[in-house]
Amino acid sequence: GENVEQHPSTLSVQEGDSAVIKCTYSDSASNYFPWYKQELGKRPQLIIDIRSNVGEKKDQRIAVTLNKTAKHFSLHITETQPEDSAVYFCAGPGLTGNQFYFGTGTSLTVIP
């Protein structure tokens, strides 16, 4: 499957601080990069995605940046709140473009 690496595996931040999670991928043909938030026992929820024709996308406190040359994309959460605590996954498409392969996940804890 597609090789998608995600770092860090755990992240603790103080409420109000920023959190950054990074993923690297290997398939240079990839052109769609989503980020998911998963709460315990629930389905992944798409929180933001970016396509390869742009370098950055922002939605309120959440942003994603893409560096195609370096083959990595990052999730940025600003002004973190306790409800941001969850596991976050990036995903990358497979070689046929149909499948998604998920990163290993980042457990984010926002400390009040």
Add this chain to the structure above:
Amino acid sequence: GAVVSQHPSWVICKSGTSVKIECRSLDFQATTMFWYRQFPKQSLMLMATSNEGSKATYEQGVEKDKFLINHASLTLSTLTVTSAHPEDSSFYICSARDLEGAIDEQFFGPGTRLTVL
């Protein structure tokens, strides 16, 4: 957004029995659905790609004879765990793509928690 349902939401079975999990796209047609498995505190691992009207494509290491996939219509894919054993206990999640909508986005079902005693 598009809605994907799964049934059952949880199931407990005895070792050696078979369990069928259904995945339905409720308001769109999905020629392709995906089945994932997630163990506690781990990532979602793609098991197979389910194609309407044809055989599923399994990921390396996933036994096709143990995890039977049937995609008989544009809105339904089923995953049958045959001769289940305790190590098959996991959270199974399906997803589907709305080919008439956003090309890339996948919509996830709520998941099925399988416990094999």
